Structures are given as structure tokens and as C-alpha cells.
Amino acid sequence: MGPLIPSNIIDPSWNNVIALLVGVAFGFILESSGFSSSRKLAGVFYGYDFVVLKVFFTAAITAALGLYYFQYLGWINMSLVYINPTYVASTIVGGVIMGLGFIMGGYCPGTSYCAAGIGKIDAIVFSVAMLFGILIFSEFYPLLEGFYNSGFLGNVTVYEVLGLPVGWFMIILIVVALGAFFVTSLIQDKVKEVDY
């Protein structure tokens, strides 16, 4: 049956409309869970608030479990689900740059727009600076192109690269997630509480 658009159950021209609705819902939930606070987001790097790690890790394993159960029930054809292509070298460097920006600015791209939406000045500065960064990257793209496309592995998933069955990979991921939640809550108890 699914995914609904690639299987032509929903016309592809609805793509942007659905994206807008999902985006509004996502932004609303981010904001109402407190993700528009740069102090809360940066807390994960200083050890006083691990909510970012907990929320996104939980979201990832919940969605993954859901997808594979849907596939078993025949509700979704996983081969039609888009998997981002992996470029190892540029992903690592990009991740480091994004991490640095996250620590310095206190936002990731999505949450910065979310916070700019409720009028936070730091988020507006962050969003504008991000656009400026995109401009610089685009201007230097001809120089960076070789590196940008390096280490291409194709549209692969982690369990394919590791050669593990999906089930085993998922159980390892869940155990790692639960372990991370437990350890971070221990750290959080040790670190002095920050009021924000």
C-alpha cells in the first residue's frame, strides 16, 4: 500500500501541501516541548539537560519499529521509501561543523526556525547567519564539489553495511538507546541544575 505518494495513492502534486502540514505540526510540537529554548538544546553538551538526545533517539527507534512492523503487515513497501545517499567523508566533516554551530548558537536548523517563529532574537540572528553560511557554501561549491561527493556508499542503511538482519540491528539500537537514557539521567543528577 504505502508509501502513499510513490505508490500513487495520493497524487504527487499534494507533496508540498502535505509537507507544509507536517512541518506545521512538527514545529508546533517542537515549540510546545520546549525545543525553542537554546539553553535547553545546548544542555546536552553541558550535561544539565539531555532531552534532545532522549526525544530524537526515541523518535528514531519508534519510527523504525513502526516502519518494520508496517512492512511485515504489508502496509508499506520499504523499497519505495527514499533512503538518503551516504557520503562518508563529507558527512563526518559536515557533522562536526554542524555540531560546532549547535554548541555555539544553541540551535539546530529546524529548532532555529521554530524559535525564530516565536520571536526569539538569538534564533533570528542564527537563522540569518545560517542563510549566510548556505550562501558561502554555494559560492565555494565548485572548489568543494570533489570533497562533497567523496566516500559515496550509495543509498545504504546501517544494517546493510554491517551485514546484520534488521531485527538484530533494531534490538541492539534499542538497548543502546535505553542504556544512553539511563547513563545520561545519572549524569544529569550529578551536574548542577541550571535554571532557565
Add this chain to the structure above:
Amino acid sequence: MKKSYVILASVLVILGIGLIFLKANRNTNEIPPEVLLNELNENTRYVSTDELAKRIIESDPSVQLIDVRDAKDALAFMLPGAINIPLKDLLKDESQAVFTRDGKDFIFYSNGDILANQAWILSRRLGLNRLYILKGGLNYRVETILQPKPPAATEPQEAIDLYQARLGASQFFTGTTIEVKTPEPLGNIDLTRKTKKKKVEGGC
């Protein structure tokens, strides 16, 4: 630790263990043979040499030409902006990386149609989209675009317009200019006025 945390964590673990025992439900993304056959019969995969010439001249950013001939042939001549992916290398990872570019129409070409068609079928079976073939290949392109034959005077206006467009494209690709016949200069023209003979006037 809160009781609700323990319950939620165990739900996740149980669901994860469940996945191990579920039968792996592998469906490939190969398109079904019936669909492929329909597409083969439809002939919508062809791009004419005229359309391609127009899109290259307009530097259409969505055109991604793919030369599926050997590297040796491709080195000798490639269309502007083309990438060489010899048919035998089509399935390699670095070749497949080309097809992840968004917003591109991938147009295969070879000397004739055959290699390009083979590349098209293989790529369709891999589930790739927006794939086209240059109709007639490079040979037909030379015939139509680079050395167009003038239509007979009795042919309709469309044929003459097409010929004009092809002449223009030929100039664009080869850099030649159309020969314009300049009239030969006339020799010295004698402009001396003839003296009028006096008519005989009067008389009877």
C-alpha cells in the same frame, strides 16, 4: 526510577525482539515486467535530436547527458555536458551516484540506439526515473543536426522551418557560418549621356 519508564522501555525491547522473529519481508524495487513492457511500447523514452539540440542551445539545466559508449569512443567525442558511463560500468557505485542528482533528465546516448536502450532498461529495472534515450544516437544527430539536407521546394513550410532550425543548430555546434552569396561588384558603368539627336522639325 519511575515505573512508567520501566514499562515503556520493556515495550520497546519486546517490540525489538519481535522483529527478530518476524519473517523478513523482502520486496525489491525492481519494476514489474508488465510495467516495463508497457513503457517499452510507449516510446515516450525517446528524445529527438532536434529537441536535444534545442535544450543544449538553451543550456537547459535539467539535461544530464550520459554517454554509454566505451571510454575510448567517448574520449574522441562527447556531447557538451555529457558524462561517460560505459555500459559495463553502469552498475558500479560511482556510476549510480550520478543518478542521485535531483531535478535531472538523464538522457542516454550511444552511436546508434542499441547501447542506450540497454542502459535504459537496466536503469529502469533498478527503479531509476526520468530516463531518456537520444533517438537514433550520434549517427542520426550528424545526419539531422550537423549536416541537414535541404528540403525540396515542394515540401510544406514545417519542413523548411525545421531545416532552418537545424542549420542554426549546426552553426551553434560546429561554429561554421552560413555562406552568404555577396553580389559581384559591377564593372565601370558608362554613364555618359547620349546626345539627343535633333529631331527634324517642320517640313511638309
